[in-house]
Amino acid sequence: xxxxxxxxxxxxxxxxxxxxxxxxxxxxxxxxxxxxxxxxxxxxxxxxxxxxxxxxxxxxxxxxxxxxxxxxxxxxxxxxxxxxxxxxxxxxxxxxxxxxxxxxxxxxxxxxxxxxxxxxxxxxxxxxxxxxxxxxxxxxxxxxxxxxxxxxxxxxxxxxxxxxxxxxxxxxxxxxxxxxxxxxxxxxxxxxxxxxxxxxxxxxxxxxxxxxxxxxxxxxxxxxxxxxxxxxxxxxxxxxxxxxxxxxxxxxxxxxxxxxxxxxxxxxxxxxxxxxxxxxxxxxxxxxxxxxxxxxxxxxxxxxxxxxxxxxxxxxxxxxxxxxxxxxxxxxxxxxxxxxxxxxxxxxxxxxxxxxxxxxxxxxxxxxxxxxxxxxxxxxxxxxxxxxxxxxxxxxxxxxxxxxxxxxxxxxxxxxxxxxxxxxxxxxxxxxxxxxxxxxxxxxxxxxxxxxxxxxxxxxxxxxxxxxxxxxxxxxxxxxxxxxxxxxxxxxxxxxxxxxxxxxxxxxxxxxx
Amino acid sequence: xxxxxxxxxxxxxxxxxxxxxxxxxxxxxxxxxxxxxxxxxxxxxxxxxxxxxxxxxxxxxxxxxxxxxxxxxxxxxxxxxxxxxxxxxxxxxxxxxxxxxxxxxxxxxxxxxxxxxxxxxxxxxxxxxxxxxxxxxxxxxxxxxxxxxxxxxxxxxxxxxxxxxxxxxxxxxxxxxxxxxxxxxxxxxxxxxxxxxxxxxxxxxxxxxxxxxxxxxxxxxxxxxxxxxxxxxxxxxxxxxxxxxxxxxxxxxxxxxxxxxxxxxxxxxxxxxxxxxxxxxxxxxxxxxxxxxxxxxxxxxxxxxxxxxxxxxxxxxxxxxxxxxxxxxxxxxx
Numbered sequence: 001x002x003x004x005x006x007x008x009x010x011x012x013x014x015x016x017x018x019x020x021x022x023x024x025x026x027x028x029x030x031x032x033x034x035x036x037x038x039x040x041x042x043x044x045x046x047x048x049x050x051x052x053x054x055x056x057x058x059x060x061x062x063x064x065x066x067x068x069x070x071x072x073x074x075x076x077x078x079x080x081x082x083x084x085x086x087x088x089x090x091x092x093x094x095x096x097x098x099x100x101x102x103x104x105x106x107x108x109x110x111x112x113x114x115x116x117x118x119x120x121x122x123x124x125x126x127x128x129x130x131x132x133x134x135x136x137x138x139x140x141x142x143x144x145x146x147x148x149x150x151x152x153x154x155x156x157x158x159x160x161x162x163x164x165x166x167x168x169x170x171x172x173x174x175x176x177x178x179x180x181x182x183x184x185x186x187x188x189x190x191x192x193x194x195x196x197x198x199x200x201x202x203x204x205x206x207x208x209x210x211x212x213x214x215x216x217x218x219x220x221x222x223x224x225x226x227x228x229x230x231x232x233x234x235x236x237x238x239x240x241x242x243x244x245x246x247x248x249x250x251x252x253x254x255x256x257x258x259x260x261x262x263x264x265x266x267x268x269x270x271x272x273x274x275x276x277x278x279x280x281x282x283x284x285x286x287x288x289x290x291x292x293x294x295x296x297x298x299x300x301x302x303x304x305x306x307x308x309x310x311x312x313x314x315x316x317x318x319x320x321x322x323x324x325x326x327x328x329x330x331x332x333x334x335x336x337x338x339x340x341x342x343x344x345x346x347x348x349x350x351x352x353x354x355x356x357x358x359x360x361x362x363x364x365x366x367x368x369x370x371x372x373x374x375x376x377x378x379x380x381x382x383x384x385x386x387x388x389x390x391x392x393x394x395x396x397x398x399x400x401x402x403x404x405x406x407x408x409x410x411x412x413x414x415x416x417x418x419x420x421x422x423x424x425x426x427x428x429x430x431x432x433x434x435x436x437x438x439x440x441x442x443x444x445x446x447x448x449x450x451x452x453x454x455x456x457x458x459x460x461x462x463x464x465x466x467x468x469x470x471x472x473x474x475x476x477x478x479x480x481x482x483x484x485x486x487x488x489x490x491x492x493x494x495x496x497x498x499x500x501x502x503x504x505x506x507x508x509x510x511x512x513x
Numbered sequence: 514x515x516x517x518x519x520x521x522x523x524x525x526x527x528x529x530x531x532x533x534x535x536x537x538x539x540x541x542x543x544x545x546x547x548x549x550x551x552x553x554x555x556x557x558x559x560x561x562x563x564x565x566x567x568x569x570x571x572x573x574x575x576x577x578x579x580x581x582x583x584x585x586x587x588x589x590x591x592x593x594x595x596x597x598x599x600x601x602x603x604x605x606x607x608x609x610x611x612x613x614x615x616x617x618x619x620x621x622x623x624x625x626x627x628x629x630x631x632x633x634x635x636x637x638x639x640x641x642x643x644x645x646x647x648x649x650x651x652x653x654x655x656x657x658x659x660x661x662x663x664x665x666x667x668x669x670x671x672x673x674x675x676x677x678x679x680x681x682x683x684x685x686x687x688x689x690x691x692x693x694x695x696x697x698x699x700x701x702x703x704x705x706x707x708x709x710x711x712x713x714x715x716x717x718x719x720x721x722x723x724x725x726x727x728x729x730x731x732x733x734x735x736x737x738x739x740x741x742x743x744x745x746x747x748x749x750x751x752x753x754x755x756x757x758x759x760x761x762x763x764x765x766x767x768x769x770x771x772x773x774x775x776x777x778x779x780x781x782x783x784x785x786x787x788x789x790x791x792x793x794x795x796x797x798x799x800x801x802x803x804x805x806x807x808x809x810x811x812x813x814x815x816x817x818x819x820x821x822x823x824x825x826x827x828x829x830x831x832x833x834x835x836x837x838x839x840x841x842x843x844x845x846x847x
Contacts (some may be wrong), residue, residue: 304732328734342732345725347792356722357733363715410733 004067006031006195007052007083007164012061014047019399021047024061025221027214031163032193034186036200036210036227040239040456043216045199046088049166052197053085054078065164084157085166090149094142099124101141102156127155131185147178151185158189165189167198171205172290183209203232215239240458248437248462253481255465256280258316259449260301260418265310267296272474273310278418278449283440285464286453288497293473294453295337298420301451302334303327304342315417328357333411337422337453339400343407346396350388351377353395353406358414380412381405384439401432408439419443421452425459437463457490469496545837546785546801550808557812564815571694575762577807578696579604579755579771581800583778585707586637586748588799591782592711593724593744594791595651599640599658600752600778604771605666607633607756612675612682612766619679626685629757630750636662637749641742655745659775666768674767678760686761696758703751708796720744724791780827781806784834805830 007029014022022044029035039045050056052063057073064070065081092101099120108123110116124137131151141149150170157165171179186196186209200206206213206227213230215223215238223230223238259280264273274297278284288294299305301312303324312319320326336342344353354377355362362373377391384405388398395406404424411419424440425433440463444450454460460467461484469477477496483489557564583600590597611629614621636658643654669675688695711717722730723740731737752771760766785802787794806827813823 302732324731325734325736334732336732338728341726342728345722345729345792347725348721352718352721356718356730356735359715359718366714366716368713368715368718 004064005029006033006066007197008062008064009048009052010062010064012048012051012058012063014044014051014056014058021219022051022058022216023219023221025216025219026061027221027224029164029195029197031195032190033211034190034196034198034209036206036213037197037216038200038206038213038235038239039216043239044219045216046168048216049085049168049197049199052078052164053083053166055085079160079162082161082163083166084160084162084164085168086150086153086157086170088168088172090146090153092141092149092153095140097121097138097140098128098135098144098152099137101152102127102137102159106160127159128152131155131188145174145178147174147181150174150182154185154189158192158194163194165194165196167196169199171200171202179205203235206230206235207232248458253282253465254445255282256447259314260451261311261313262297262301263311263313265297265300265312266308267293267300267305267473269308272472274470274473274475275310276468276475278451280447280449281444283444283450283452283463283465285460285467286451286470287455287457287460287467287493288470290455292471292497294470295422296473297470298334298422298451298453299336302332302420304334304336329360331415331417333357333416333419335404335407335411335419335421335424337426339403339407339426344395344403346394348395349392350381350386350395350398350406351391354381354391354410355413357410361414376413377409380409383412384409385435399432401428401436404428404432404436405439408436412443416448419448419450421450423454423456424452425454425456457493460493461489467493469493471497546798546805546834550801550805553805553808553812557808557815561812561815564812569811569815571697573804573807573811574697574700575694576811577803578694578700579759580774580777580781580807581700581803582703582751582755582758583748583774584781584799584803585703585796586744586751587775587778588782588785588787588794588796589707589711589720589744590651590748591724591779591787591789592720592791592794593741594727594789595644595741595744596655596779596789597637597640597745597748598652598655598775599636599662600748600755601771601774601776602659602663602666603633603636603749603752604756604759604774605766605768606636606662606669607753608760608766608770609666609669609675609768611757612678612760613669615678615682616675619681622681622685625682626757629760630753633753633756634746634750637752638742638746640749641745644745645738645741663768666770670766670768672768674765676765678764678766680764682761683764684761686758696762699754699758704796704800711796716740716743721792724793726792777806780831784831786834802834 005028009028010026011024012022012026013020013024025044025048027035037045037048047056051058051073054070054073054075054077062069065078065083068081070078070081070083093104096104099117102124103120108116108120110119121137128135128137133148133151135144135148141152144152154165154167170182174182189196210227212224212226213235214221215235217239223235225234257280258277261277263275265275266273276284286294286297296305300307303322303326307321310321312321314330314332319330340346345356351374355373362369362376374391381388381391386405386409387402395403398406419440421440425436428436437459440450440452452463464484465481467479467484468475469479477492479489479492483492486492554564563569583604586600587597607629610632611625614628615625618624640654640658643649643657644651686694686696690698711720719730719735719740722733722735723737727737755774756771759770781802782794782799783789783802784805785794785798785800787798809826809830810823813826
C-alpha cells in the first residue's frame with residue numbers, strides 16, 4: 001500500500017438543473033477503513049458515490065485514488081484506478097450461472113479459443129470460498145437471495161482488484177437474518193486492506209460496521225467523525241438537523257365521520273388482510289420497513305395493485321375494487337412513490353399533466369375546453385405554490401419538489417375526499433418539504449381523509465394524527481397522537497416494524513453460513 | 514432560483530435570458546424541417562422551372578395522398594411508443610377486398626369502399642388487441658399481421674391481380690372537386706381532423722400520456738389498453754382508405770400493392786420529429802416529413818436521377834433528420 005489515502009474527495013460539487021445536490025464535499029478514506037455515509041433521502045449520498053465511481057461528472061472538485069487523480073470521469077477510468085461500486089439496484093443476469101455472472105466481460109478461454117467453463121467455475125468457486133459461501137458457482141443466478149446476489153457482486157468487484165469499494169444501501173433489500181453474512185464479508189475485505197464507503201439508513205449498522213461516519217444533509221457534508229465520537233443521537237441530529245417544531249407545528253385534530261373504510265383487504269391471494277378506517281380531516285400515517293407491505297396497501301386501495309378480497313367503502317358507499325377510473329371518479333387521489341415512473345409524463349407540459357387525472361371534467365363530448373382547463377390547473381398549481389415558467393413548461397424540467405407539487409396539484413382540480421400518498425417527500429429538498437407538509441395539513445383540514453406511507457420517522461411522527469405500523473403485510477400496531485408525542489415513539493414504531501421473530505420473510509435461503 | 518411563479522412574466526435573472534436563447538434555438542430546430550422543405554422546393558424551382566407548375570404540384574399531392582393516410586395512422590401508433598409494420602399489406606388486402614366485390618357487383622361501389630376501409634380497421638383492431646391485452650410487442654404483433662394480411666390479399670386473387678374493374682371505380686381517385694382530386698382532399702381532411710384530435714381532444718391528450726409514460730397514465734385513470742387498441746384500429750382503417758384510393762387510381766388491384774409503404778410512412782413520422790419511444794411528435798411534423806420525402810422524390814425524378822440514387826439519398830435524409838433531432842433533444846434537456 002502506498003502512502004496516500006485510498007480515497008480522497010476534495011471540494012466536489014454537483015448540481016442538476018439549478019438544484020445543487022452536492023456542495024463542495026471533501027473527505028478521506030484510508031486503506032482498510034470503512035466509512036458509513038449517512039443522510040436522508042436526497043441528501044446527496046448516491047450522487048457522491050456516483051461521482052467517485054465515475055458515473056457522474058462533478059461540476060468542480062477532485063477525486064484521488066491512492067494519490068492518482070480521476071481525470072476522465074467515466075466508469076472505466078474509475079475502475080482502472082481500482083474503484084468498484086455495488087449499486088442499490090443490482091442488475092445481475094438472472095438466467096446465467098454464477099460464474100458466468102462473475103466472468104462476464106473478462107471470460108477465460110482455453111487454447112482453442114473457446115470458453116473454458118470448468119476453469120471459470122473453479123475460479124469462481126475459490127472466490128466464493130473466500131467469503132465462506134456454501135453455494136455452487138454453476139447455479140443459476142436467479143436461485144440466489146438478494147443478499148447472496150449482493151455478495152456475488154462484491155466478490156466480482158474485489159477479484160478484479162478493487163481497492164476502493166462503494167456500497168450503495170447494501171442492506172436495504174436484505175432481511176435481517178442475512179445481514180450478518182454481509183457484515184462478515186465487509187470485515188474480511190477490511191482485513192485485506194480494501195477501503196469501503198457505504199450508504200445506509202440503519203443506525204445499528206453504522207455502529208456495527210463502520211470505522212467512521214460522515215453525514216450529508218441537503219448536499220452539505222455536515223458531520224464527520226470516528227465511530228467512537230458518534231453516537232446514534234448525534235448522527236440522527238446531524239442527518240435531520242432541522243427544527244422539527246417549525247416543520248410540524250402543533251396539531252389541532254378535529255375529525256369528522258369515517259370517509260374511507262377498508263375491510264379485510266387482501267393484497268396477495270390467500271395472504272394476510274388489513275382493515276382500517278380514516279375519518280374526515282384525519283391524517284393517517286403508515287409506517288414499517290421497506291418491503292413490509294405498506295405501499296401495497298395504499299396501491300390496492302387506489303386500484304393500481306390488484307386486490308383479491310375485501311371491501312373498500314367511501315363515505316358509506318362501497319367502491320368497485322381494481323378500477324382506477326372508478327376510484328378517481330369517487331374522489332380518491334393517489335401520489336405514487338415513484339414520481340417519475342408512475343406520477344408524471346415528463347415530456348408533457350404542466351398543463352397537460354395537471355389536467356390528466358380529472359380530464360373528464362375539462363371536456364365536453366371529448367373536446368377539451370381550453371379555458372376551463374387552464375383556469376382549473378392554474379388555480380390548483382397556485383394553491384400548492386408551484387414555481388414554474390408557465391403552464392407550458394415541460395414537467396421533466398422542474399425540480400423534484402416542484403414535480404411533486406404538480407403530482408399533488410393535479411388532484412386538486414376537483415373536490416376530492418380521500419388522498420393517498422406514498423413517500424410524499426422522497427427526493428424533495430427541505431424547503432419544499434415544509435410546503436408539502438403544509439399542503440397535506442391544509443387538505444386534511446378542508447375535510448379530506450389523508451393516508452400516507454413514509455420511511456421518514458420525523459415525518460411519520462410529526463405529520464400523522466395516528467400511525468399504523470405494518471409488517472409482512474399485516475397491521476401490527478397503532479399509535480395515536482398521544483403515543484406519538486412520547487419520546488420513545490420512534491423506538492416503538494421501529495420495534496413493531498422489525499418484529500421479534502425474524503422468519504416472517506418467507507425467504508429462499510439456499511445455503512448455510 | 515430563477516424559477517418564477519406561474520403568472521409573473523417576462524424579466525428575470527440571467528437564467529431566464531438563457532432560457533429564451535434556448536427557446537429560440539429550439540424554435541429554429543423545431544422548424545428546421547419546414548425550412549428544409551422550402552429550401553428543397555426553391556432549389557428544384559431554380560434548376561428546373563417546370564417543378565413549380567400547377568401540374569407538377571398536383572402530381573406531388575396526388576402521389577403523397579395514399580402515403581399521407583398511412584403516415585397519419587403511423588404517427589398515432591408511434592406516439593404511443595409502438596410501431597405498425599402491417600400497414601403496407603393492409604393496403605393490399607383492402608384494395609383486393611374492394612376490387613373483389615366491385616368486379617362481381619359493379620353497381621355496389623359504396624359497399625366496395627366501405628368493405629375496403631372496414632377490412633383495414635379490423636386488421637388494425639386485431640393487432641391492437643394483441644398488443645394491448647396480450648402484451649405482445651408491437652413490432653412482433655404487426656409483423657405477424659403484415660404476413661397474415663399479405664397472405665390474405667394473395668388468397669383473394671388466388672395469387673393474381675384483379676383487373677377488369679368498371680371505369681366508374683376510377684372516379685373516386687380521379688374526380689376533381691374545386692379543381693382538386695378527391696384523394697388530395699381526403700389527405701387534407703385527414704391532416705386537419707387528426708391535427709385537431711391530437712391537440713384539442715382528451716383522446717389526443719391520452720395518446721400522448723400513454724406514450725410519454727404508460728404507468729403514469731394508468732395511475733391517472735387512463736384506459737391505456739383502450740387507447741392502444743384504438744390507435745392500431747385507426748392506423749388500419751387509414752391504411753384501408755389508402756388501399757381503396759390506390760386501387761381506384763389504377764382501376765385494378767394487386768396483392769403486392771403498398772408493399773414497403775410502412776417503412777416510408779415510418780420515415781415520414783421520424784423525419785417529422787417523432788420519437789420512436791413514444792410521447793413526442795406531431796401531426797404537423799409528419800406532414801413536413803412526408804412532403805420532404807415527396808418533394809425530393811419528385812424533384813429528383815425531374816432531374817432524372819436514377820431511382821437507386823434516390824433511395825440512397827432518402828436513407829441519408831432519414832438518419833440526418835433523426836441526428837438533428839437528437840441534438841435538439843440534448844439542447845433542450847441540458
